[in-house]
Amino acid sequence: MSKKSLAMVGACAAAAALTLTACSEGMGGDGETGDILRFSLNQTEEHPSYIALDHFSDRLEASTGDRWSIDIYPNETLGAQAEALQLVSDGIIDMAVVSGAQLANLNQDFTVYNLPQIFEDVPHQMEVVNEPSSITTDLFTSLEDSQNITVLGGLTQGTRSVYTTFGPVETPDDLAGKKMRVQESSLNIAMAQALGASATPMAFGELYTGLQSGVVDAAENNEVSYFTQKHFEVAPYFTYTNHLVGLDYVIINTDTLQKMSDDDRELFRQEWAETWQEHTDLWEEATQEAVQGAKDGGATFTKIDTSRFDDRLQKLADQSITTDFQQALWDDARRQTGQD
Numbered sequence: 566m567s568k569k570s571l572a573m574v575g576a577c578a579a580a581a582a583l584t585l586t587a588c589s590e591g592m593g594g595d596g597e598t599g600d601i602l603r604f605s606l607n608q609t610e611e612h613p614s615y616i617a618l619d620h621f622s623d624r625l626e627a628s629t630g631d632r633w634s635i636d637i638y639p640n641e642t643l644g645a646q647a648e649a650l651q652l653v654s655d656g657i658i659d660m661a662v663v664s665g666a667q668l669a670n671l672n673q674d675f676t677v678y679n680l681p682q683i684f685e686d687v688p689h690q691m692e693v694v695n696e697p698s699s700i701t702t703d704l705f706t707s708l709e710d711s712q713n714i715t716v717l718g719g720l721t722q723g724t725r726s727v728y729t730t731f732g733p734v735e736t737p738d739d740l741a742g743k744k745m746r747v748q749e750s751s752l753n754i755a756m757a758q759a760l761g762a763s764a765t766p767m768a769f770g771e772l773y774t775g776l777q778s779g780v781v782d783a784a785e786n787n788e789v790s791y792f793t794q795k796h797f798e799v800a801p802y803f804t805y806t807n808h809l810v811g812l813d814y815v816i817i818n819t820d821t822l823q824k825m826s827d828d829d830r831e832l833f834r835q836e837w838a839e840t841w842q843e844h845t846d847l848w849e850e851a852t853q854e855a856v857q858g859a860k861d862g863g864a865t866f867t868k869i870d871t872s873r874f875d876d877r878l879q880k881l882a883d884q885s886i887t888t889d890f891q892q893a894l895w896d897d898a899r900r901q902t903g904q905d
Contacts, residue, residue, distance in 0.1 A: 599632025599829065602821065605649035605661040606639045613847035614662060614720055614813070615639050621840040628832045633825070635660070650816070654712045659821045662720065662813050666750055672707050673887075677894040678719075680885055681756055681878040684810040684898065687721045687845060693898045694719035694812065695841050700890075700897050709819045717837055720844050722811025723787035723852060727760065727804050728796065730782050733867040734804040737761025737874060743782040746772050752885065757785070759877040760808060769794075776800045787811060789848070792855035797864035804867045808878060815841075 608614045615637060622635035638658075643649055649661035650668075668675040677683065684690035695718040697705065705716035727734050727745070734740055740761035747753040749766040757764035765781050775781045776799040784800065785808070791797060815837070825833060856866060886892050 599629060599825075600821075602633065602635045602659040602817075604635050604637045605641075605643040605652065605658055606637055607641045607646055607649075607662065608639060610639055612639075613844055613851055617720075617840050617844035617847055620843060621836055624836045624839060625833060628836060629829050633829060633833065650714075653816055653818050654714055656713065656818050656820060658818075660815065660817045662815055665812050665814065666748070666752075668708070668716070668814060668816075671712060672704075674704055674707065674891055674894065676752065676885060677891050678812055678898070679752060679809075680882045680895070681759070681808045682875070682882060683895060684812075686724065686807075687810060687848070689901065690721055690810045690812060691719070691841065691845055693901055695838070698897050700893055704894060713819045714816050715819045715822050717815045717817055717834075718841055720813045720815060720841060721848055722813055723789060723848055724805075724807050725785050725787050725809040725811050726806045727783055727785050727808075728791055728800045729802045729804070730776055730779075730800045732802050733865070733869070734783070734802075734806065735867075735869050735873070737877060740783065744780070745783040745785065746775060746781045747785070755881055755884075756808070756878075759881045760785075760806065760874060761877075772796065773799060785809075788852050788855040788859070791864075792859045792862075795862075797859040797862050801864045802867070803859070803864055804869060805871075806869070806874060807871055808874060 604618065606615060606618065610616075618635065618637055622637065626634040643652060643658060643661075646661070646663045646667050649658070650663050652658045653661050665675050665679040669679065678694065684693065693701065697718070705718075708714040708716070727740070729743070731743070732739075737760060743762050744765045745757045745760070745762035746767045747757045747764045748769075754764040754766065762783060765775075767775055767781065772781070772784055773794060773796060776784065776796060784796065785806075786796075788803070791803060797803070822830065822833075860866065882895065886895055
């Protein structure tokens with residue numbers, strides 16, 4: 566049996582166990598007595614997401630007088646993000662962290678927040694997704710009727726840049742003829758091409774060997790992943806192209822959220838606000854530690870004038886936005902930078 570099959574069997578078994586537990590305990594509580602919210606996470610216990618969410622549970626339990634708490638299942642215990650998304654929709658679990666690509670599979674409007682250059686930096690991104698305008702709120706509630714999913718907000722993946730085996734990247738010409746690993750989506754393939762490279766979709770777990778063997782010459786990601794996956798050992802040139810600020814979403818089963826009393830729901834949202842702010846701080850600390858660790862391991866970090874990439878990336882955004890609502894999402898986000 567393949568590793569993927571084994572993972573699916575494990576996820577299904579865990580989900581089945583949770584289903585039985587939910588039936589006996591009453592998933593989501595009755596709004597007055599509360600419940601333990603089951604949360605699926607694809608990161609380890611050392612990751613900023615787990616730490617911030619664990620503190621979320623502690624604060625929620627304290628502020629609601631032990632009525633509500635969160636039980637986090639890390640390390641893809643309940644399956645990868647696609648499986649977790651379906652489990653939240655079905656009400657088998659209550660909450661999960663999922664990528665923008667997962668939500669875009671259900672509603673293409675989520676693609677807008679995956680586009681290069683929509684966010685200037687992490688603070689701008691967090692302002693847009695966690696202090697939402699009315700149009701962002703419309704996006705975050707757009708899956709309630711069809712999927713029974715509400716988007717609470719986002720956790721940053723940090724700013725993504727390019728790293729290579731061959732030297733710094735200052736212009737798209739430096740990536741001409743080079744093979745860049747990307748995530749397996751049409752948008753990410755187009756993004757690599759806009760940066761000047763030839764896109765090579767590849768699983769993240771295969772990237773170290775791919776860089777080492779020359780199957781790919783470059784990749785793009787944040788500093789934390791670059792360091793923790795030891796990619797600096799085989800691709801020691803990190804160039805701050807800052808082409809994308811990555812985003813994960815925190816989702817909750819809509820019925821579960823609605824079953825909370827009005828007071829508890831307000832406390833829940835207050836504690837969520839503390840959570841994303843703490844996560845942002847933790848991410849900044851992890852980024853600084855990652856940069857220093859990679860430098861100590863021999864990596865070089867180069868800051869460049871990114872304007873040579875701007876027109877290419879803007880054209881990609883223009884091509885990807887196909888509806889008035891998507892354009893309004895883009896304009897609203899860019900307006901918050903003082904630009905449009």
